[in-house]
Amino acid sequence: DVKVTQSSRYLVKRTGEKVFLECVQDMDHENMFWYRQDPGLGLRLIYFSYDVKMKEKGDIPEGYSVSREKKERFSLILESASTNQTSMYLCASSSPFLGARIPGANVLTFGAGSRLTVL
Amino acid sequence: QKEVEQNSGPLSVPEGAIASLNCTYSDRGSQSFFWYRQYSGKSPELIMSIYSNGDKEDGRFTAQLNKASQYVSLLIRDSQPSDSATYLCAVNWETGNQFYFGTGTSLTVIP
Numbered sequence: 001d002v003k004v005t006q007s008s009r010y011l012v013k014r015t016g017e018k019v020f021l022e023c024v025q026d027m028d029h030e031n032m033f034w035y036r037q038d039p040g041l042g043l044r045l046i047y048f049s050y051d052v053k054m055k056e057k058g059d060i061p062e063g064y065s066v067s068r069e070k071k072e073r074f075s076l077i078l079e080s081a082s083t084n085q086t087s088m089y090l091c092a093s094s095s096p097f098l099g100a101r102i103p104g105a106n107v108l109t110f111g112a113g114s115r116l117t118v119l
Numbered sequence: 120q121k122e123v124e125q126n127s128g129p130l131s132v133p134e135g136a137i138a139s140l141n142c143t144y145s146d147r148g149s150q151s152f153f154w155y156r157q158y159s160g161k162s163p164e165l166i167m168s169i170y171s172n173g174d175k176e177d178g179r180f181t182a183q184l185n186k187a188s189q190y191v192s193l194l195i196r197d198s199q200p201s202d203s204a205t206y207l208c209a210v211n212w213e214t215g216n217q218f219y220f221g222t223g224t225s226l227t228v229i230p
Contacts, residue, residue, distance in 0.1 A: 031216055033218070040127075040222070041222065042207075042220055042221065042222035043207070045217065048217065050216065058217075090162055090163075092218075094218075096216055107153070107168060108153070108165075108209065109165070110162040110163050110164070111162060112161070112162050113161070
């Protein structure tokens with residue numbers, strides 16, 4: 001089974017702190033994603049990456065940056081945390097669409113999530 | 120216009136009944152469709168994927184896809200209290216490799 005591991009389940013930070021959220025997957029997936037989830041707003045894509053050192057902005061990139069130095073690791077960085085960044089952060093990975101309906105391909109698998117509270 | 124829309128619910132059904140969850144989407148070419156279940160405080164987990172028009176069954180779950188009408192549904196037969204969760208519909212427009220999610224439908228199965 002694909003395993004996506006997020007380093008911290010719960011974090012409490014203060015406004016202005018720099019925050020790192022780490023995500024590691026063990027199935028050699030090319031694609032990795034960071035979402036945040038808030039009540040009533042659903043899952044919103046922050047950043048995603050198709051390859052090492054490659055990143056693309058999602059729907060809500062403001063206030064965030066990412067790093068992908070190795071294929072298995074995708075980090076989300078809050079340069080200066082603010083209270084409106086209090087949320088559940090979900091990392092996910094998938095293989096790319098291969099043009100055929102290969103069972104298990106092109107399926108998004110999530111980590112356990114990181115609940116961040118910014119005071 | 121939102122890409123993927125779901126009725127947020129809450130939807131309540133008695134134990135043993137059929138729960139029906141619906142999702143509509145914007146047409147943007149070839150797609151893959153997914154249903155995820157999310158328990159409170161947990162991350163989403165995949166229940167079903169469907170790629171072609173028609174029905175796909177897996178145990179008590181049936182996914183139905185109608186591309187002409189642009190909707191995908193999930194039926195849960197013999198609903199159990201353990202099925203109480205939020206169900207997320209997701210669409211992958213394959214040219215973009217991105218996944219778009221609905222806001223989820225909250226389901227409660229009453230014993």
